[in-house]
Amino acid sequence: MSRRDAVPMLSVSNIESYYGPIIAIRGISLEVPRQQIVAVLGANGAGKTTLLKTISGIMEPEKGAVMLEGQAIGGDDPAAIVRKGVAHVPEGREIFPLLSVRDNLRLGAYTRAVADGIAKDMAMVFGYFPILKERAGQMAGTLSGGQQQMLAIGRGMMARPRIMLLDEPSLGLSPLAVKEIFAVIRRLNVEQGVTMMLVEQNARAALELADYGYVLELGRVVMEGSSSRLLSSPDIQEFYLGVKEGGQRGQRRWKRRKTWR
């Protein structure tokens, strides 16, 4: 299937975003096709979070267009964008710490005017994250990091999104928790049909999950391609997958040998 044969779920063209006078995104264009998982990779400060904030309306793009299924949403306020089907699962999880898990989930459905279906969706979220059901009455701030990430994703699902923007869901989590969360992201994509835009520094995990990937550097797209192509690209291997580490490991082994003597 060609990537450009249909109206994509999300397309961003030539957007620029600023923090005051400082430019953080310098003309990014990308597409997220329906039902796919697209990874956005890049080092700290590359502009990944700013990109997501610009899409979800927390920041206004200075230039360029953001289209959701062919409809312009750039410059709309965040509430309108959530209502149109974009759920932003922010970096650092940003849960409501003193509210119960259940109330956090309810707030995810805030923009939905009709109350029915909310209970059903909460049951759906509990189905994906049984631990949240166990802790439903507990204050969200008492959850572990991994559980809070699950809550943030579940809260995003409560908006009944067409596309979910995930900002570094693996940040600060144990490898086991990352595995569990990425598996659910995959299942939500397949079973609930939610398109995923996945921002990650953990490039290997993200590319193993995603269909396609973009690499950002200093607010620009510097490389894009299918996940398999990116995984095998020497540049990606060197800078984002830490393949170079082999050399360092060798060095460490040598040092250890030295201390044995």
Next chain:
Amino acid sequence: MATRIGTLASAWLAAYGGASDLESLQLLVSGLANGCVYGLIALGFVLIYKATEALNFAQGDMMMLGAFVTLGLTNDHYWALPFWASVPIALLLMGAFGYVLEVTILRRMSGQSQIAVVVLTVALGFIIRFLAGAIWGHEPQSLESPIAGVNVRFAGLVLGLDEVAVILVTIVLTGLLYLGFARTRLGLAMQATSQNQLAAYYMGIPVKRVSALIWCLSGIVATAAGILLASKGSIDPNSGFLGIKAFAAAVIGGLGSLPGALLGGLVIGVIEPFAARHVAAGFSQVVPYAVLLLVLIIRPSGILSQVRDKKV
């Protein structure tokens, strides 16, 4: 809250040798009644602080203005409307006043330093005081309310109906606020906005409108406090300075905790009359602030602060 007041009352009874010391009980009731007024002002203060991070030093003056608006509507000398019609009108007007204040002035201050907002609200307090003086004069006046100046006799005890009513109204109001915050969609949105404003934006909560509604609610709560105060005593344009005590109450309770604000108000309210009786005149007025210092030294974040919970 009701149970908390209950425990507090029985603790005091125990400490003062049971029902035989009627005077202590009367002091306690009047202290609690004052404390309720402080607590309600503090509540409005904390509401705004939690949701918008603004310290509203005009909260006491809003209380005073709310009292004068009610008085202007209902007192014979002014419009002479029935009391029970005046109260909802005054609450509505002051709610609108709070809302408009946020939309026209405070919203523009977002991104400015907290000091700028403090200076702004202090100035606002001056303006409110000036206006109240210009409209209603500077003489102390009492609200002509059905509860003013009536005494109830109860088991040999003479209690002011006004004081009992203040306590009851505060309990009911607190209960309503609690239910509103816990059970309604808007209440939940208000809590969310005060816990994590950025996340509230992500959820699609209209944060700006919620902030304006918080100022509205805060104006209503201040007016309730003002009505209670003016029913059991009198008000003049300088009554807004009670706001300082309410601020102390809010700090004692842990800035950012609603139950804490009420508790802080009750603590100050109860300490005052007992200090006046047992501490030498001239020093007694200082006692509430000495307690404030003590709390700040022992527990800098306040009695019921949620700081520990927030450390995730």
